[in-house]
Amino acid sequence: MNKTLIFLLLLLIAVLLLSQLFIVLENRKLKMKIQDQQQELDVSTKYIQQLTEQMNKIQETEMADKSRPDKLRELLNSYLKEQKDEEYTQKIKVPIEELQEDLSEYEKKRRFIPDLIPVKGDYAISQRYSEKHKATDFAAPTGTEVIASAAGEVLSVYQDKYFGNVMIVDHLNEYATFYAHLATTIFEAKTFVEKGETIALVGSTGNSTAPHLHFEVLVNGENIDPETILK
Ligand SMILES: [Zn+2]
Known part of the structure; x- marks a missing residue:
């Protein structure tokens, strides 16, 4: 009967370790994905910056029409800001939610395991x-x-x-x-x-x-x- 208990404890530990390993692997995958996305974003940011610079030059030369490049620059800025915000929310949300799910699953199991000393106060x-x-x-x-x-x-x-x-x-x-x-x-x-x-x-x-x-x-x-x- 002690063997059964030890087996169950080992099984529980194994499940916990595996879930931790899974989280670590998922985090690594996500990190790599984010790095890839970051690189892509960097490239497109550079491209947009070049475009902006070109437009600024055009603006300088085309003194007659000021409103058009300003409007475009505004659009580009908001585009860049949106890209960044999306990256951050993606980065934070996924792993924490997974971790919380694992924790609540663990707590649910503990609730029905008799590991609490059954008397209140001194004994x-x-x-x-x-x-x-x-x-x-x-x-x-x-x-x-x-x-x-x-x-x-x-x-x-x-x-x-x-x-x-x-x-x-x-x-x-x-x-x-x-x-x-x-x-x-x-x-x-x-x-x-x-x-x-x-x-x-x-x-x-x-x-x-x-x-x-x-x-x-x-x-x-x-x-x-x-x-x-x-x-
Ligand atoms: Zn007794």
Whole structure:
């Protein structure tokens, strides 16, 4: 099960690296395209400057008709300005939009990954993950807020002889989280909860000697050590 997690993390890292590489390559392509366009623009700018100079000479010699070259020069100037503006907007817009898309995609995924410590405020880890105890126990005073480690749907809320008041949240992917020994639960099954939302209060219900949250993380129904994923 740890292998699955490592594989998923590696896959995530690989996807991120690939998307970064893609952005770098796209940026380079765009830069080259812009350089090409810049060169073309430089050539046409030079050509237009030569034309303008010629026209100025004509203007100097043709003192009789002043209005025509002035009008043409005005047109040329506005043409040059337009070209420049278009270049700048093209340069700025494309890469930033792509980057923002990638970032929002990444954040969307993170929202449903249970990596948030499930208690609000002070706590002490009183028992770590082992073959016999497939959870992390967070010792905290009774009434401490228990928060959803990721967004998802409350799968079930029930009472158990050993675990006391229990809540299970399905993160609508391969992940699910299990919260036990709760004093009270706030939501019923089928409710959507947001990442970080208070879902219950720490208690000592069931077979428990002191108030604590018993927290399990499951990947495709198999327990993993919560501490390998919590941030
Ligand atoms: Zn426990």
